[in-house]
Amino acid sequence: MKKSQLSVEVCFSPALYNFHHNVDKVVVVVDILRATTAICSAFMNGVSSIIPIGSADEAREYKSKGFMVAAERDGLVLDFADFGNSPYNFTPDRVSGKQIVYSTTNGTNAIQMASSCYRVGVGAFLNLDALALWIASLNREVVILCAGWKNRFSLEDSVFAGALTDKLIGEYQYDTKCDSVLASLDLWEKASPNLIVYMLKAAQKARLAANGLDDVFEYCLTPNLTTIIPVLEHNLLIPFDSKILNGNRIGAIAK
């Protein structure tokens, strides 16, 4: 692959996405606690495809048509749904080989906002190295879209954006003129020596804990459990295994 000097941008909120949008770009959607971690986890456990749905009403409609539906708002499972948003819900016995419908507070709306772009991928610590490799293989400018919380800035998404841009700039020669990237890199530098301890202060950690949903906290911060990138194709998330980009070893393309 040709070394690129392409730009990377970070968008800290869906409400700012309008100022970064360009259909020619690659967009990576990030909602670490917990939507995009759960989506990566589902594909790791063999789900065949995911229909990302923004509205709860639409999710309910899918359920009435017989689909398996994962749906929640503010961390609480919607009454009609089969299960909620925890990555732990997407066990192999439950999802392997199946199509599921997925709707959540922030993450799925962000995926839909970017749907007209060149490629849309789903990112989390779980697929960090694979994600950087996949982005670099596309040879396009990239926007990392942080889903945040109700359009507000979220620490865990921004720190992840720093981890990913650090890799894109350091290993794949991406460039930036975006202050959001510079801030994300500094946050990642501060957080990375002990990511789990650093992230204890995040507002979303407290929100999850208030509902007894923070059992997945450390799991959501675990890097490189999978080589699969969930990618959007015709409004459907399907798995792209980055292993095909360079044999078996993630990251080898950069060395």
Place this chain on the structure above:
Amino acid sequence: MKKSQLSVEVCFSPALYNFHHNVDKVVVVVDILRATTAICSAFMNGVSSIIPIGSADEAREYKSKGFMVAAERDGLVLDFADFGNSPYNFTPDRVSGKQIVYSTTNGTNAIQMASSCYRVGVGAFLNLDALALWIASLNREVVILCAGWKNRFSLEDSVFAGALTDKLIGEYQYDTKCDSVLASLDLWEKASPNLIVYMLKAAQKARLAANGLDDVFEYCLTPNLTTIIPVLEHNLLIPFDSKILNGNRIGAIAK
């Protein structure tokens, strides 16, 4: 003054202000490079009041009525204006005792967005300590509104927000549940040992340099040159000298 346990929030862009807005709060508007630094500088040099104007057309109208107008867009002085946005333009001989109209790319719009709030103040490194004292004296929740650049996140405004929240939390017992504050504090911790060197990477530094307008860069990062807070009263910025809060010494209230 009673020690408070009030909340502080940081809003990284005018496009996110809607999610922080509350008429009962104090709002501090920040546009370090260069609008709010220029406004603080103008009051330091004796301007009697400033009419902050969002649109260039409105500024032109004021000019035709005989007002002295400072106005620019993207760092360039508008053709009808008396002068532009540089803090160095607001010299005592030019502005002392006078009312001026002021319109700029990002800063004045941000001031107008918050105009229905309990109090709106203008912040910059130039009045950092005085600003914290003034905020604490109001005994209300506070939002630091970063003007950014065309609604995008800006490093210098966010680092300043970290400097101010550090003071509010450390010296005036403010509290936060806002991830933007946590990020700002970490950026300030990283930047503060050598603020000027740190800030060289900011996108706005490069934008100013491209137009030969970065001569004010170091000045804009200089703390505590003035005790005056420009505050909004009936859509007019007027000076409030924080010296009256605690005699002559800024910060004494906190000790």
